[in-house]
Amino acid sequence: MSIELVCPAGTPAALRAGVEAGAHAVYCGFRDETNARNFPGLNFSAQELREGVRFAHGHGARVLVAINTFARAGAFEPWAQALQNAEEAKADAVILADIAVLDYCATKHPNLRIHLSVQAAAATPEAIGFYADAFGVKRVVLPRVLSVEEIAALNKAIGIETEVFVFGGLCPMAEGRCALSSYATGRSPNMAGVCSPPEAVAYTEDRRGTAATLGGFTINRFQPSEQAGYPTLCKGRFVAGGKTSYLFEDPTSLNAAGLIASLKAAGVTALKIEGRQRGKGYVAEVVRMFRRVVDAVEAGKPPLEAERALQALVEGGRQTSGAYKKSWR
Amino acid sequence: MAESFKGELPYLMRLLALPSGVLPLGFFLTRSLRDLARRKPNLFERLGEHGQTPFFIDPTDLNYAFVIVPDGANTDVKMVGKKDTARGEVVVRGPLLSLLGLLDGTFDGDALFFSRGISVSGKVDALLALRNAIEDAELKPSDFIGAGGSIGSVTDRIVLNAVSFARRLAGTPSGSSHEY
Numbered sequence: 001m002s003i004e005l006v007c008p009a010g011t012p013a014a015l016r017a018g019v020e021a022g023a024h025a026v027y028c029g030f031r032d033e034t035n036a037r038n039f040p041g042l043n044f045s046a047q048e049l050r051e052g053v054r055f056a057h058g059h060g061a062r063v064l065v066a067i068n069t070f071a072r073a074g075a076f077e078p079w080a081q082a083l084q085n086a087e088e089a090k091a092d093a094v095i096l097a098d099i100a101v102l103d104y105c106a107t108k109h110p111n112l113r114i115h116l117s118v119q120a121a122a123a124t125p126e127a128i129g130f131y132a133d134a135f136g137v138k139r140v141v142l143p144r145v146l147s148v149e150e151i152a153a154l155n156k157a158i159g160i161e162t163e164v165f166v167f168g169g170l171c172p173m174a175e176g177r178c179a180l181s182s183y184a185t186g187r188s189p190n191m192a193g194v195c196s197p198p199e200a201v202a203y204t205e206d207r208r209g210t211a212a213t214l215g216g217f218t219i220n221r222f223q224p225s226e227q228a229g230y231p232t233l234c235k236g237r238f239v240a241g242g243k244t245s246y247l248f249e250d251p252t253s254l255n256a257a258g259l260i261a262s263l264k265a266a267g268v269t270a271l272k273i274e275g276r277q278r279g280k281g282y283v284a285e286v287v288r289m290f291r292r293v294v295d296a297v298e299a300g301k302p303p304l305e306a307e308r309a310l311q312a313l314v315e316g317g318r319q320t321s322g323a324y325k326k327s328w329r
Numbered sequence: 330m331a332e333s334f335k336g337e338l339p340y341l342m343r344l345l346a347l348p349s350g351v352l353p354l355g356f357f358l359t360r361s362l363r364d365l366a367r368r369k370p371n372l373f374e375r376l377g378e379h380g381q382t383p384f385f386i387d388p389t390d391l392n393y394a395f396v397i398v399p400d401g402a403n404t405d406v407k408m409v410g411k412k413d414t415a416r417g418e419v420v421v422r423g424p425l426l427s428l429l430g431l432l433d434g435t436f437d438g439d440a441l442f443f444s445r446g447i448s449v450s451g452k453v454d455a456l457l458a459l460r461n462a463i464e465d466a467e468l469k470p471s472d473f474i475g476a477g478g479s480i481g482s483v484t485d486r487i488v489l490n491a492v493s494f495a496r497r498l499a500g501t502p503s504g505s506s507h508e509y
Contacts, residue, residue: 011464012465013434013465013467014465039458039461040455040457041375041377041465042457197454198453198454198457199453201453201454202451203448203451203453204450205420205448205450210448222445226445228442277457278439279434279436279439280464280467281435282437282439
């Protein structure tokens, strides 16, 4: 079976664009706090999801619904409702992270296929085995911290499918557990769904360029001639030792198009493109390019030069193969 | 602050656009967007509370700007001076053809921002809501005049071809690899 290309859909229009561009599956979420991309104006109502699933199934594509925030104690109703809505919409799988939501789903919705969200940050055979045994998880989305060799070893040690990110933003922390972000914004990425909540972000323009602030902290300043990036703390520029630099991570995007053959050989089932916050033009272009690469790999041909082709769409205008090639070792 | 962006209208096209500054564009756009709200209520519902936010939209190659409050059937558009930024809680600046590309989904807003094809400041949550609502609406030129059927199709073809031609003349960067 062909390696599966899973693409983001922040809106019904993006879902249609992704499916028409050749995605084997799309992932999306509801317009509420159950979804780890809870941006204003983004996401699906229950009705939009039903229509989206119908459209995708009509084109031979699957729909995965991310219900991947951590439920609040004593206020579980939105997560229960989201699972109910996903099942009624005939979603092909739900992507979960919180143990309480996993347990509820496994108990009340035994026919829903469960994928483990990257937000669960499960990257060892023991952790993944626990989720598989306890909740019947069928696939794990791996954190973006493993090399291809580590993924190959992991796949030999576990009995479920793996999905890995191949394009888009990078998280260098334990996914969703960024204490820096929580400190600056007063909100947890796992609970709020984003590490830089839009209401905490501000851009200001002056003669020196564009300043990005998060929770009142200036975290970067871009000269007019410089490529800009997302206002996340991990990609902020700070002064340390008298030097201003990107202390944690450069504003750069993951692009593992050139590693798809290796990832397939490592036993990976699905390739995930990040970016539910991006527009349908982005989704269509990235999916189209990656589908060509996947088809080339499946046909035994060399992968295309996707890095150059996608250069202009990425944060900071720069790309990396991230942890897949741990060249610093 | 004076800024210049790649893809601004060439000098001759700016001269041709000068008379548009004396037209009652605010009135026409208000009418057009209110009609659009009646035909596509979902677009404005996606904005939620941000529908009452004033957006200062500054096409950098024209000699005027707009303040838009996208409040569904109460939408209001006013033509304002370039320095009236205080009237908006969100400020978006960029060449006219880039801004139009955001409107019809031709360009990706994040990519244009990364490449500095547009600049933004102010309430980022409201800006994202607007961007996402527009993205999902899949707007066409005919939506703004309420034309449907074959008249709508012809309108779309003519306008989109004209804009595409103008972009080639202006060298508009899209933030997309196709244009680099």
